[in-house]
Structure formats: structure tokens, C-alpha cells
Amino acid sequence: xxxxxxQAPQPPIGLPVLWYRHANEQESPWAATIVEVSSTGxxxxxxxxxxxxxxxxxxxxHTSDPALKQGDVRVRSxxxxxxxxxxxxxLRVDCTPSPPEKPAPKKSAVETVKAE
Numbered sequence: 001x002x003x004x005x006x007q008a009p010q011p012p013i014g015l016p017v018l019w020y021r022h023a024n025e026q027e028s029p030w031a032a033t034i035v036e037v038s039s040t041g042x043x044x045x046x047x048x049x050x051x052x053x054x055x056x057x058x059x060x061x062h063t064s065d066p067a068l069k070q071g072d073v074r075v076r077s078x079x080x081x082x083x084x085x086x087x088x089x090x091l092r093v094d095c096t097p098s099p100p101e102k103p104a105p106k107k108s109a110v111e112t113v114k115a116e
Contacts, residue, residue, distance in 0.1 A: 008041020009062050009084075016085060019047040019057065023068050023081035032057075032082060041065070045082060 011017065011034050018029035036044035036058075044058045061068055063083045068076060 006064075006066055008065060010037055010041065011043065011084070013037065017045065018083045018085055019045060019060070019080055020063065020083070021047075021077075021080045023061075023063070023076035023079070025063055025081075025083070029083070034082075043082060047080075 013034055013036065015034045017032050017034060019032035020027060020029050030047045030049055032045045032047040034043050034045050035056075038044075038059075042059045042061055044056065045060055047055045047057055049055065057079055060079050060082050063081045065081070068081055
């Protein structure tokens with residue numbers, strides 16, 4: 001059986017996640033929020049250190065990405081890696097990705113005047 005190519009997770013924007021500074025899951029993670037997801041599966045996120053200072057990181061790979069094991073140590077050190085929070089229910093947020101919302105149909109000027 002042929003191996004399937006790696007499929008990066010596509011988290012929704014605004015999702016709280018864990019960020020590992022050196023892509024090392026043995027270290028304590030920082031709190032982070034996804035702010036952008038690229039077509040390549042890498043994300044941009046805002047991470048918060050334990051004292052609350054914000055850091056923006058771009059081009060961050062998920063901890064399951066095989067490229068992290070093959071990649072440049074410097075890149076892992078600068079970008080880190082991200083992971084889902086295992087118990088999202090404790091955060092009172094829905095961690096399941098949802099389809100983008102469709103914009104509401106626009107009302108015509110006539111409909112707007114009739115409604116008033």
C-alpha cells in the first residue's frame with residue numbers, strides 16, 4: 001500500500017492552540033491563537049508567553065508534520081510548532097472546523113424602504 005502524502009490540519013481562524021517554541025513537545029507550550037492558515041497548511045499565530053507578552057509567528061507547522069523532523073534546526077527554533085488543545089470543552093469553545101459562513105443576501109433599496 002502506498003503512503004498517502006501528508007495532509008496538514010486546517011484549523012479555523014481564532015482557534016486557541018498550543019505553541020511549542022522550538023517544535024519540542026517535551027517543553028512547556030505557550031498559549032496561542034490561529035490568525036491565518038495558508039494553502040500549504042502552515043499557520044500564522046499569536047503566541048503569549050507566561051507573562052502575557054505577545055509574539056507573532058508565521059509559517060508554523062503542526063507537530064505532526066514530517067517536515068519538522070527533516071527540517072533545518074534553525075527554522076524549528078524560530079517558528080516552533082503548534083498543536084490542538086486536547087480538552088477544548090474546558091475552554092468552552094467548539095474545536096471542530098466549520099465551513100465558512102455565507103454572507104446574507106443584500107436587500108434592495110425598495111425592500112429597505114418597505115421595511116421601515
